[in-house]
Amino acid sequence: MAVKKTKHVMPEQEPKERIKNFKEVPYGYDKETAIEEAKRCLQCKNKPCMEGCPVEIDIPCFIKYIAEGNFDKAAEIIKAKNSLPAVSGRVCPYEEQCEGVCTIKKIGEPVGIGRLERFIADYERRKGVKNPKEVKSSGKKAAIIGAGPAGLTCAGDLAKMGHEVTVFEAFHAPGGVLMYGIPEFRLPKEIVKAEVEYIKKLGVDIKYDVVVGKTISTEELLDKYDAVFVGTGAGLPRFLNIPGENLDGIYSANEFLTRVNMMKAYKFPEYDTPIKIGDVVATFGAGNVAMDSARTALRLGAKKSYIIYRRSDVEMPARDEEIEHGKEEGIIFKLLTNPISFIGDNKGRLKQVVCIKMKLGEPDESGRRRPIPITDSEEVIDIDTAIIAIGQNPNPLIPQTMKGLKVEKWGNIATDENGKTNIPGLFAGGDIATGAATVILAMGAGKRAARAMDKYMKSKKLKNTIHKRQKILAD
C-alpha cells in the first residue's frame, strides 16, 4: 500500500470564532486518526528523527505502539525521556527537528510526530497519569533555580535517578515561560499544571516566592545541596531605543503577555491585573513571541493587529504554523518596515508610530540579508498600543549577585555542552546560558545537565571540588 503523502489533518477552531476566545486552537487527533497517522511511519532502522530530538525520545518506537493501538505503552516510551510531552507536543518546532529529517519527506509531508506526541500526552492525561515507579534514594540533594522548561526537566530527570530535588521559583506559579509567556490558546495552563503535577509525583518539591540571589544566595544553595542548576531564563526585555518608547501604551511583549497569561488580565476585573489595548495594536518583531502577542491582541478585542517587521517574510523567525495561524486570524503584516519614533498626545498616551520602509542588502553576520532604510519613505500609522517583541537578554539576578561566576558578552552564564559552569557543582541551561531560544532546547539542556549533575554528585571527589569552589568564590 502506498504511503499517504500528506499528514492527517488536525481539526481546529474556525479563525472567525477563535479570535473571540482564549481556547486552544487545534483540537488534536482522535484515536482512529492517530493510528492512521502512525501507520505512515516507515520505521526506519537508522531513526533519523531521533537524532533531531533534543530530548532523545525513541520516536519510531512510540509511533509503532500507536499504530498497534497500544497507547499506554507509547506513553511509557515517551515519558521515559520526556516529562513534559503535552507541552513539547504543542510548542516544539518539529519541522526543524524530528519531522525535518523524516524519511517520508522525500515524497511528501513528514509523519506528524508532534501531533502524535500531543495525542499520547493528552490521552494519558485524560485517562489519569500512572504514578511513577519508586526509585532507590541516592542520598544526594540537588537544588534547581527556576521552574521553567529547563528547570522542570532537569528536576524530573534527577528525581528519576533517585536524587532529592528542590526547585526554587521566584513567581507564585510554576512553568516559567510556559505560564507567563505562551498564551492559553496555544498552551492551556491546565495542561502545564498537570505536567508539573507529574514532576511533583516524581518526588520534586517546588518552593514558590523564592528569588534566588535575593531571598537566598546561590552560594548558600551550593553549601546546602550537592549540586545546583540555574534555569532562570531570559529576562530583561530588549527595547527599540527610539524616541517616545516610554509613552503610556507601549509594552514589552513580556509585560503584555505576563499580564494576560499569568495574571489573567483578560478576565479583569474578576482578576485584579489590568490591561488596556484600544482598537489598533502594533507588534514589533516577527518571532513566535510576536505572533503570540499579535494574536492575543485580537482576542482582547483589537480591531486591527499589525506585525511590523524590518525584514521580509522569508526572514521571519516565527514558526510557519504560527505565521499561518496569524494570517488566518487577520493579522496585518507590514514587512520591510521599521519604526523610528513613537508619538503621544498631550497626556503622554501613545497615538502614532512613525515608520520607514526598508530594502534588503547583503547578508549580515546572522546570515540574513541586512535591512537598509529607504530615504524619504516615512509613513505614520495611527495605533493605540505597541508591543515590543524583539527579544530579551538573560535574567540578570544570578549573574549580578554571584561574584566569580563566568558570564558571556550578553550576560548569559558560560557553560560547556553539559551545562557545567566555572563554579564546581553549579550547572546552568536554557535561555540563561544560550540566550533566548526554544522551550525544547531548554528542556534538552536541562536533560544533559541532569546527567552531568548525577555524575558529579556520585563522584568521590565531591569534597575536593567543594574546596576548589570555595577558593574560586573567595577570589
Next chain:
Amino acid sequence: MVAKKAQAGQFVILRIDEKGERIPLTIADYDREKGTITIIFMEVGKTTKQLGTLNVGDSIENFAGPLGIASEVKNYGTVICVGGGVGIAPLYPIVRELKKAGNYVISILGAKNKKLLLLEDEIEYFSDEFYITTDDGSKGHKGFVSDVLQKQIDNKEKINMVMAIGPVIMMKVVADLTKKYNIKTLVSLNPIMVDGTGMCGGCRVSVGEKTKFACVDGPEFDGHEVDFENLMLRNRRFLKEEEDACKLEEVK
C-alpha cells in the same frame, strides 16, 4: 526568610489572593530575630485597600523579596534625609543605617497634615537634626520640605548627600533644588511592576537618557538624572482601571 536578608532600600512584591495583582511595597523595617518585615502602605488602590482590611494573624497568598539593590550605606559626612507622606516609612531604615555608619544625619519629614506623619520618634532618635513640615501647618513648619531643605543648604557648610523618598513631585522638587548646588541626590522610585525580578520591563524609567529597570537596577537612582515627568506619566497608566476595580469592590 525575607527578614534574614532584608536591607534598607529594598522592597517586596506581594499578592493578596489567587486573583490578586502583584504589587511592590518598600520595606519600612525588619527584625532578623523575629523574622518579621514591616510594611507601611497608603490605601490607594484595590490591593492596598484590601490589605487594610486584614487583621493580625491573617495571611496573604504571596510575599517575595527582598528585591532591588539595597541603599549604599557608608560614611558620606553630612546627609539630609527627606521623607514625604508614606515615603517616610522606607526612609526610616535608611536614616538608621546612615547614622550607624557615622554620618551627621539631618531628617526632614513632610506630610499634608500632622495626622499623616509617621515614625517621627523613631526617625528623630537616629537624627542629629530633625525637622517637620506640614502643608496646613498643623505641625512644624507650614509649607514644603523644600523650604527647610533650602535653609539647610544656605546654612550648612557642606552637604555631602541628599536622600529623598516620597511622592514623585516631591522628589522632583528636591532634585531640582539640589542640582543647582550640585549636591549628590538619591531618590527611591516605586513605578508599576508586575514580576519585580527583571522580566517584564513594566517598571522602566528613563535615567540619564537611558532606560533602566527599577526592579533590578534600582529602586534608587541619581535624582538629577531621572525623568520624573515620564515616571508620573507611566504611574498613571492604569488609573482608570484601578478606580473601576475599587468601585466594583465597594459595590460587592
